[in-house]
Amino acid sequence: MSKILFLSQPMFGHFNPLFSMALQMQADGHEVEFMIPGRKEVNSNIGTLKNAAAIPKIIRKNGIPVELISIPIPLAATFLFATSLAPKLSGYNELEFLMGFLPTGLKYITEQAIRYIERSRPDAIATDYTFLASYLAAEVTQVPCAVIYQTGLPFRGKSIPPFGSGLPIREDYATFGSEFVRKEKAVLARLDRKVNRVRSQFGLPDFPAEFWRQPYSQWLNLVTSIPVIEAPRDRLTDNTFFVGPCFSNRSGKTSDFPFEQLRRDRYKIYVSFGTMSNDRPHVLRKIMKALARPEYQVIISAGTAYSKLVRERIPENVLLFSSVPQVDLLPQIDLAIIHGGNNTTNETLAAGKPAIVMPIAGEQGDNASRVEYLGVGLRLNIERFDEHDLLAKVQTIQSNSAFQYRANELKAALDITKGSATASALIHQLARTQKAVMRSCSVPEAYPTVFL
Structure with missing residues (x-):
């Protein structure tokens, strides 16, 4: 059995897939541990700090x-300022800000990770792609x-527009998205310079240009998705695997939700804006007003906005x-009305539900x-929509069976995946061989379903 160190950002969107893999590896008999940025004395109601403090407790609760x-x-x-400001930005402005902020503290956190790796001596490391310090530490220690x-x-593809642009997926995106093409080149060039500056301080060679747009681990890259729910990508490396969603072993752990209140005779609409940017009571009020109709039941996960809305008069449905x-x-x-975070989107697709x-x-x-x-769904501008816009899109999806039919097709493809088990097997192989895991020769047929 192997000893695996998981390193994660202290944010649920980045933590959840890693946690599912860790639980699976623990169940498979491996020794697992986590390393996460944080401070022991944090006790705050600020959303980002509250989430950061909750994650270590969840890990320890699972042994x-x-x-x-x-x-x-x-x-x-500095981190608190950035995480507080980012949710107030929107569109590409937020992405530009976060990409510029990403290398902040990179040298210090890399040094801390190196010290712990040398002390803990794991057989392999697993980390989120945004947590660059852990990968640098792995290179330095050669774990x-x-x-x-x-x-x-x-990842790039023929019809894939610039990352974070939100442009439609189509081959001619550059003809109407040239501004985003220019912006992305500048953003990626700045990120390359900042990260390579830190890499040189550890004696590491420069990353390839625009490393962010390609799988960058020399050992193993895992994508918790499958090609059928993605637009076509190219330039993927032979050590990149689409393993499928990783959350099945996080389900069934909550018994206090009132599932009995869900109405079988209503069209049930779930609303969530994730864990980071959910303090939007004005948006939720508009949604509730638009859907205050007897044929609907609306279930809202309000996040930070809950404390404001719970004092108000809420529609009966x-x-x-x-x-x-x-x-x-x-x-x-x-039907799900969601913000489009990676995990929520994948979880919605895996459940076979259309989305706005x-x-x-x-x-x-x-x-x-x-x-x-x-x-499998439609999009709506969160800043400029009105109640009629939202209701029209809900009714379009409700009345057009093609959306549900397509959602069922994708669910059927996802149902046969074993994401956490596949990830566990591949990470164990990496730990056991201490070599890059390649699609061409080193993946045994006995592994669970792997989409290549």
């Missing part, structure tokens, strides 16, 4: 050791590292919660384009 990367107060304050991508969105067991709830509803995507920022616009490209 997995966790090491905190202690962040100095000045650097922690093989699997890099995890929630979707194929960062609305069930309002601060959070819900999303993986378990999605199969019980008919109201992207806020980051990759969410790209997921809205993906949902439309796949024929």
Whole structure:
């Protein structure tokens, strides 16, 4: 059996797939542990800090050791400023900001990770693709590292527009999206310079140009998706595997949600804007007003907005919660209105549900384009929609069986995947061989389903 160190950003969107893999590896008999940036004394109601404090508790509750990367107060304050400002931005402005901020603290966190790796001596590392420090630390210590991508969105393809642009998926995107093409080149060039500057301080060679748009681990890249729910990608490496969604072992763990209140005689609409940018009570009020009709039941996971909305008069057909067991709830509803985060989008597709995507920022616009490209939903501008716009889109999906038919097709393809088990097997092979895991020769046929 292997010893695997998982390194994650302290944000649920990045943590959840890694946690599912860790639970699977633990069940398979491997020794697993986590390392996450954080401070022990944090106790806050601020959304990002609250989430960051909750993640280590969840890990320990499942019997997995966790090491905190202690962040100095000045650097922690910088992170807090960035995570507080980012949700207030929208569209490509938020992506530009976050990509510029990504290398902040990279040298310090890499040093802390190196020290712990040398002390812990894992057989392999698994990390989220945005957590660059863990990959640099793996290169320095020469511990093989699997890099995890929630979707194929960062990767290039013939019809794929610039990452984070939210442009439609079509081959002629450059003719009407030239501004985003120019912006992306500048953003990626700045990221390359900043990251390579830190790499040189550790004696590492430069990353390839625009490394962000390709799988960058020399050992193993795992995508928790499958090609049928992606637009075609190219230039993928032979050590890149689409393993399928990784969340099945996070379901069935919540028993206090009132599932008995869900109405069989109503068209059930689930609304969620994720865990990072969910303080949007004005948007939820408009949604509730638009859907205050007797034929609908609306289930809202309001996040930070819950404390404001719960004091108000809520329509009788609305069930309002601060959070819900999303993986378990999605199969019980008919339509999802979502922000388009990677995990929520994949979980909605895996549940076989159509979606209306109201992207806020980051990759969410790209997921809205993906949902439309796949024929399983529609997009709606979260800043400029009115009640009539939303109701019209709900009624379009409700009355047109093609959306549900296509969602069922994708669900059938996803049902045969074993994402967590496949990831566990591939990471174990990486740990056992200490060599890159390649599609061409080193994956035994006995592995669970792997989409190549």
